């Protein structure tokens with residue numbers, strides 16, 4: 001497995017990462033009925049815990065150990081729980097029941113990886129019979 005988390009481990013250890021959810025996610029997902037969701041490259045947790053608080057059954061996928069170690073406490077502090085999964089999302093494939101939602105935020109992509117990320121999201125959401133809700137956006141600068 002190729003794990004791309006080393007640089008991010010250092011970044012998350014050196015400086016606090018924001019915890020408020022992305023405003024676009026709040027706008028798009030705020031009124032959706034809760035279901036089963038994935039935070040792809042979820043980082044230390046700003047969007048995934050927010051969705052969990054809203055009743056979503058959320059897994060957060062990330063390559064960074066530092067991110068994952070911060071994400072669950074953030075969710076617990078907010079009164080919810082998430083499932084942290086350490087993986088390379090470009091290689092990860094879903095097992096079990098399908099998902100209703102996949103979030104991708106602040107992608108900071110390597111060349112070629114946005115298309116791979118969206119293919120992963122499509123796999124995740126298309127595997128079952130649920131409605132498809134994909135939110136994908138990228139920013140050029142870290143918040």
Ligand SMILES: C[S@@+](CC[C@H](N)C(=O)[O-])C[C@H]1O[C@@H](n2cnc3c(N)ncnc32)[C@H](O)[C@@H]1O
Pocket residue numbers: 004005008009040041042043044045046047061062063064067087088089090104105106107108142
């Ligand atoms: C800019 S941070 C964004 C975190 C989060 N999406 C947010 O908006 O706060 C990018 C994250 O992507 C993760 N990442 C980068 N490439 C990855 C990969 N191939 N598989 C899993 N995680 C990856 C990094 O570890 C990091 O946590």
